[in-house]
Amino acid sequence: MAAIGSRAEAVPEPGAGAPRVVALGGGHGLYASLSALRLLTPQLTAVVTVADDGGSSGRLREQFDVLPPGDLRMALSALCDDSAWGHLWREAMQHRFSTLPGSSGELDGHAMGNLLLLSLWQLLDDPVAGLDWASQLLKARGRVLPMAVDPLVVSGWVRDQQGASRRITGQARLATAERVERISLEPAEARACPEALEAIRAADWLVLGPGSWYTSVIPHLLLPDLREAICSSAARVCVCMNLAMERRETAGLGAVGHLEVLERYAPGLEIDAVVADPSALSDPQGFDAAVRERGARLVSQSLRRRRGEDVHSHLRLAAAYQEAMGLPEEPALSPPAAPHD
Numbered sequence: 282m283a284a285i286g287s288r289a290e291a292v293p294e295p296g297a298g299a300p301r302v303v304a305l306g307g308g309h310g311l312y313a314s315l316s317a318l319r320l321l322t323p324q325l326t327a328v329v330t331v332a333d334d335g336g337s338s339g340r341l342r343e344q345f346d347v348l349p350p351g352d353l354r355m356a357l358s359a360l361c362d363d364s365a366w367g368h369l370w371r372e373a374m375q376h377r378f379s380t381l382p383g384s385s386g387e388l389d390g391h392a393m394g395n396l397l398l399l400s401l402w403q404l405l406d407d408p409v410a411g412l413d414w415a416s417q418l419l420k421a422r423g424r425v426l427p428m429a430v431d432p433l434v435v436s437g438w439v440r441d442q443q444g445a446s447r448r449i450t451g452q453a454r455l456a457t458a459e460r461v462e463r464i465s466l467e468p469a470e471a472r473a474c475p476e477a478l479e480a481i482r483a484a485d486w487l488v489l490g491p492g493s494w495y496t497s498v499i500p501h502l503l504l505p506d507l508r509e510a511i512c513s514s515a516a517r518v519c520v521c522m523n524l525a526m527e528r529r530e531t532a533g534l535g536a537v538g539h540l541e542v543l544e545r546y547a548p549g550l551e552i553d554a555v556v557a558d559p560s561a562l563s564d565p566q567g568f569d570a571a572v573r574e575r576g577a578r579l580v581s582q583s584l585r586r587r588r589g590e591d592v593h594s595h596l597r598l599a600a601a602y603q604e605a606m607g608l609p610e611e612p613a614l615s616p617p618a619a620p621h622d
Contacts, residue, residue: 299323300322300324300485301480301483301484302486303325303481303486305327305328305488305489305501305511306490307493307500308493310498311492313595313598314488314492315360317601319360320595321606326423327356327423327425328428329425330501331349331353331431331433332452334349335451335453336351336453337351337377337390337392340391341395341399342432346432354394354395357394357415358374360425361374361420362421366420367420373393374394375394376392376393377392378391398415408430409426409430412425426476426480427474428501428504429504430472433471434451434466435451435455435464435466436448436451436467437449437455437461437496438463439459439460439462456493456496456529456530458530459529459532466503466504472506473510477507477510478506481510481514481516484514485517487514488518489519489520489521490520490521494534495531498543502543511547512547517553518550519554519556520554520555522561524584525561526539536561536571537567540571540572552572554578554579556584557579558582559582569581578605583597
């Protein structure tokens with residue numbers, strides 16, 4: 282076992298011939314993507330946003346001056362091994378403490394996984410080392426890395442119904458705002474995680490989305506070093522669209538608008554494949570044409586866990602990624618039947 286302060290060995294061992302995939306995002310969207318991609322390759326790396334300032338993550342960030350652990354914890358949970366060990370640790374990582382009725386305490390609302398990561402970061406004084414050791418504990422099928430080595434602050438400009446524009450600062454507030462027009466990060470020249478840059482440059486596929494477009498996906502394109510690595514990588518790029526594309530921050534944006542926002546923040550980005558659920562598209566034919574105009578291929582499949590529910594089925598999403606990346610078909614990942622009520 283490595284000494285305290287040193288890096289854990291990278292996990293897991295690469296699978297022969299499996300594609301090297303880097304998924305970029307945060308929150309529930311990245312959780313869904315990782316839950317699907319882990320079925321396709323062991324050479325999987327999550328690059329996670331670190332701008333969260335709400336809830337347990339926000340409190341720990343403010344009190345201990347650390348990266349907000351929540352999105353990193355969720356990514357680790359998505360990669361937990363499928364054994365009884367992995368299932369238990371997935372539940373433990375997501376468990377939130379709650380005191381008895383009528384009482385309150387410092388642990389209220391904290392996720393156990395956030396506290397575990399905080400402990401490892403304080404022991405090792407290295408966020409990547411802490412994440413690698415947590416991966417070993419969870420027997421994670423992949424590696425989880427922060428997009429930057431310092432906490433970030435995201436701000437956005439929104440336009441109200443009267444046409445006035447105002448600035449909103451903080452991911453938690455921005456995620457619930459409507460009609461975001463543009464965003465920025467502070468510090469603008471934050472240090473990208475070197476291991477994340479290395480993974481992106483060595484990848485066969487980069488996956489952007491699903492997730493909150495302005496607060497989970499676009500931030501990766503705002504760090505100069507990270508954007509340059511994404512746009513100059515020899516990897517092919519797959520964009521996964523959301524199941525609810527015109528809510529809150531992306532109200533009025535539309536499916537094609539989502540692609541245009543990516544291009545606005547990363548003009549050199551070349552998209553090779555787009556995964557979307559046709560039920561989420563107001564104009565499926567028009568969107569298909571827009572995707573083809575960009576030289577990309579649209580994989581349009583039912584991706585919902587249940588009809589009317591804006592939650593991805595990890596099996597359906599895995600089958601869609603498999604088709605988008607041209608990977609050999611596996612019977613277990615053939616597209617499931619349409620979602621039931």
